[in-house]
Amino acid sequence: MLGGLRAAWRVVSPVLSTVSGFGWAVLGFSLVFLIVGLEFGWREFLVIACVGLAAEVIAIGFAVGRSAYAVRLDLASERVVVGERAVGRITxxxxxxxxxxxxxxxxxxxxxxxxxxxxxxAPGQEHDDLFGIPTTRRQVITVGPVRSVRGDPLGLMRRELRWTDAVDLYVHPRTVRLEGSASGFIKDLEGLASRDLSNNDVSFHALRxxxxxDDRRYIHWKTTARTGTLMVRQFEETRRSHLALALSTNTADYASDDEFELAVSACGSLGIQALMEERDVTVMVQGxxxxxxxGRRLLDDLSAxxxxxxxxxxxxxxxxxxxTVPDASVAVLLFGGPVTPTQLQAASVHLPLGVxxxxxxxxxxxxxxxxxxxDMTLLTIGDIGQLPAALRRVNN
Incomplete structure (x- = not known):
C-alpha cells in the first residue's frame, strides 16, 4: 500500500510542482466561489469561479510541451580582477x-x-545569448545553473527544468608587481647562517x-690523521626565506570596507611576488x-x-x-587604521626572535x-600603487 502511494506521489509531484503559489490561490478561491455559488444560486460567484478555472486550464497549455534542449554555459574567463569585464554566453x-x-x-x-x-x-537550430557580469567588488560569484521556464502570462503555472551546473566566477583583488628593491626585503635573509647546528649544510662551522x-662523507681526514681521532665537519643551518603573511579579517581592525580591500590587495601582491621568486609563503587569517x-589558489582564497x-x-x-611558522624569516602583518601602536608592540612580541x-x-x-x-617597521599606504615604493623604504 505504502509503496503504491510513494509511486503515485512520484508521478503526481512533478505535475503539482508546476502550479505556482498564485495558481494555487486562484484555484482555491475559484472552488470556494463555485461551491458558494451552487449552494446559494449566486450567478456572480459562479461566473467568477468559471473564469478562474478557465484561466487554470488555459495556463496548463502554456506549461506543457517538450523541452529537448542542449544547453551550454560558458564564461570567457572564470577569473577576473576587480573592475575587469566578465562576459559569458548561453548556447x-x-x-x-x-x-x-x-x-x-x-x-x-x-x-x-x-x-x-x-x-x-526548429530542429537542430541554435540560439546564443551574451551577458555581462559586474565586477565592482572582490568576491566569488556563483553563476548558474541555467534553467528553462515555461509558464502563462498570469504566472499561474511555472515549469522549470535545470540544464547545467553552476560555475564559480572568482573576482580577484587588484595586485601590483613588486620589482627591484621593492621585493628585496623578502630575500634579505636568504642564505644567512642561523645558530642551529646541522650535520649537512653549506655553511661550515667547526669540527667535532x-x-x-654520522655520515662518513663528512669525515675530515687531514685532522683525523693529525689527531688520531675521527673528526667530522659540523655546519650551521642556512636560513631559506619564508614569508609569513598575517591578514586580519576582524572588523574592529578596520575603519571602513575600503581599508579591508586595500589590505587584501597588499596581501595578494606580497604573496604573488614571493611565489614568483619561488619563496616559501604562508598566508593566515583569523581561524x-x-x-x-x-598564485591562482592564493588569489582564489583571497577572493572569498x-x-x-x-x-x-x-x-x-x-x-x-x-x-604556525616558527621558521619564518619575514613576517608581515596587514591591518587598518584602528590598530594602535600598543597593539603592534604586543603583536611583535609573539613572533620568534630573529624574524x-x-x-x-x-x-x-x-x-x-x-x-x-x-622591532617592527610600520608602513602606512593609502593606495595599492604605493606599496612598491613603501617596501623600498624598508630596505633603505
Missing amino acids: VSNTSARTLLPARIELPVGASLAGFPLPRL EYVPG ATLHSET IEEEEKRETIVQLSKVAGQ RVVGVSCQPGTEPMRRQIG
Missing part, C-alpha cells in the same frame, strides 16, 4: 526532431536573476669527534590558513574572504603566526609613511 540548441515553442531562460548570478527570452527553435651514525601553493566580527585581534593573529617584522597599515587616501615601533 541553447534544439536536439529533438520537432519545433520547440518559445520559452524563457533564467540564469542566477550571485543573488540576482537574469532572464533571456528563448524563441521558437665522530659519533656512530584559517589560506592555500598558497600557487570577508570581514567578520571576531574575538581574535591582530595580537592573537600574530601569536598564531609565530606558532624581521613589517606592519602594513592600510588607510585609503593617506600619504605613505614609514616609522619604527620597537
Whole structure:
C-alpha cells in the first residue's frame, strides 16, 4: 500500500510542482466561489469561479510541451580582477526532431536573476545569448545553473527544468608587481647562517669527534690523521626565506570596507611576488590558513574572504603566526587604521626572535609613511600603487 502511494506521489509531484503559489490561490478561491455559488444560486460567484478555472486550464497549455534542449554555459574567463569585464554566453540548441515553442531562460548570478527570452527553435537550430557580469567588488560569484521556464502570462503555472551546473566566477583583488628593491626585503635573509647546528649544510662551522651514525662523507681526514681521532665537519643551518603573511579579517581592525580591500590587495601582491621568486609563503587569517601553493589558489582564497566580527585581534593573529611558522624569516602583518601602536608592540612580541617584522597599515587616501615601533617597521599606504615604493623604504 505504502509503496503504491510513494509511486503515485512520484508521478503526481512533478505535475503539482508546476502550479505556482498564485495558481494555487486562484484555484482555491475559484472552488470556494463555485461551491458558494451552487449552494446559494449566486450567478456572480459562479461566473467568477468559471473564469478562474478557465484561466487554470488555459495556463496548463502554456506549461506543457517538450523541452529537448542542449544547453551550454560558458564564461570567457572564470577569473577576473576587480573592475575587469566578465562576459559569458548561453548556447541553447534544439536536439529533438520537432519545433520547440518559445520559452524563457533564467540564469542566477550571485543573488540576482537574469532572464533571456528563448524563441521558437526548429530542429537542430541554435540560439546564443551574451551577458555581462559586474565586477565592482572582490568576491566569488556563483553563476548558474541555467534553467528553462515555461509558464502563462498570469504566472499561474511555472515549469522549470535545470540544464547545467553552476560555475564559480572568482573576482580577484587588484595586485601590483613588486620589482627591484621593492621585493628585496623578502630575500634579505636568504642564505644567512642561523645558530642551529646541522650535520649537512653549506655553511661550515667547526669540527667535532665522530659519533656512530654520522655520515662518513663528512669525515675530515687531514685532522683525523693529525689527531688520531675521527673528526667530522659540523655546519650551521642556512636560513631559506619564508614569508609569513598575517591578514586580519576582524572588523574592529578596520575603519571602513575600503581599508579591508586595500589590505587584501597588499596581501595578494606580497604573496604573488614571493611565489614568483619561488619563496616559501604562508598566508593566515583569523581561524584559517589560506592555500598558497600557487598564485591562482592564493588569489582564489583571497577572493572569498570577508570581514567578520571576531574575538581574535591582530595580537592573537600574530601569536598564531609565530606558532604556525616558527621558521619564518619575514613576517608581515596587514591591518587598518584602528590598530594602535600598543597593539603592534604586543603583536611583535609573539613572533620568534630573529624574524624581521613589517606592519602594513592600510588607510585609503593617506600619504605613505614609514616609522619604527620597537622591532617592527610600520608602513602606512593609502593606495595599492604605493606599496612598491613603501617596501623600498624598508630596505633603505
